[in-house]
Amino acid sequence: MLEYLLSFLILTGAVFTFIGSLGLARLKDFYTRLHGPTKATTLGVGSLLIASALLFSTRGDGVSLHEVLVTLFLFITAPVSAHLLAKAALHLELPSLAPAPQEETHDRQAGNSRGPGPHKGA
Amino acid sequence: MLSWVIPVAFALVTAAVAMNFWRLIRGPSLPDRILALDTLYVNTIALLVLLGIHLASALYFEAALLIALMGFVGTVALCKYLLRGDIIE
Numbered sequence: 661m662l663e664y665l666l667s668f669l670i671l672t673g674a675v676f677t678f679i680g681s682l683g684l685a686r687l688k689d690f691y692t693r694l695h696g697p698t699k700a701t702t703l704g705v706g707s708l709l710i711a712s713a714l715l716f717s718t719r720g721d722g723v724s725l726h727e728v729l730v731t732l733f734l735f736i737t738a739p740v741s742a743h744l745l746a747k748a749a750l751h752l753e754l755p756s757l758a759p760a761p762q763e764e765t766h767d768r769q770a771g772n773s774r775g776p777g778p779h780k781g782a
Numbered sequence: 783m784l785s786w787v788i789p790v791a792f793a794l795v796t797a798a799v800a801m802n803f804w805r806l807i808r809g810p811s812l813p814d815r816i817l818a819l820d821t822l823y824v825n826t827i828a829l830l831v832l833l834g835i836h837l838a839s840a841l842y843f844e845a846a847l848l849i850a851l852m853g854f855v856g857t858v859a860l861c862k863y864l865l866r867g868d869i870i871e
Contacts, residue, residue, distance in 0.1 A: 667787040670835070674791035677828050681798035684805050684821055690814055693805075697821040701798075705828045708791075712831050716840055726843035730827065730850055737854040741820055744861035749813040751865050 662718060669711035676704030689757045690749050698742040706731050788836050795832060799825050816860045823853030 680703075683696020709727040716724035802825060806818035827846045834842040859869050 663783050667783045670784075670787050670791050670832070673828065674794040674832075677825060678794040678798045681801040681821060681825065684818065685801035690811060690817075693814065694817060697817065697824070701821055701824050701828075705824055705831070708828050708831045712835050715835055715838075719838070724840065726840065726847070727831070730831075730843065730846050733847070733850050733854075734824065734827070737850070738824075741854060741857040741861070744858060744865075745813055745817055745820070748816070748861045748864040749811075752811065752813065754811055754813065 666711050666715055669707050673704045673707035673711065676700050676707065680704060690754045691756055694742060694745055698738055702734060702738045705734060788832065791832055795825060795828050812864060816857060820853065820857045823849055
């Protein structure tokens, strides 16, 4: 029973790590490439670390807590580094595939109720 | 069952590391390369954990923890350099 659970966790972790790096290699612009590894790879490594914690907790003496430390550290630091990478990319004004937001039309539609509209003033 | 799952997992994670290297060499901009390095250290942690499971040895977690620490510090330092032109202001 434990062996099946461990095999499932290890396979899930390896497949998610592979998918995250596949997204890093294959996607088109930087912002979508940022999306792949920061989520999928973190989940994959977390799953592998849970498998390792289960194995060493049931095999050796006592509960093994090294893996929980690594998992906690990775889960805290991965969003921070992704945020900094996105800030650096926006600072360098990297091209994005997404279309720019249409500010002008939204303002004209919503401008009737709030703000001094120049065409409705009198 | 673990006897064939672990080699398959090794192959998948090694392919992931190879794709990270491809993005590291190819990457058109600097944040792409920093992102490839960031993913590379996370995948190295995965490889070390797999090696620990395969050899049934608990010696590798300290190395994994050190790589996690130093990799995060390196990513933050490189991003700060891109953002500010300086690391410690």
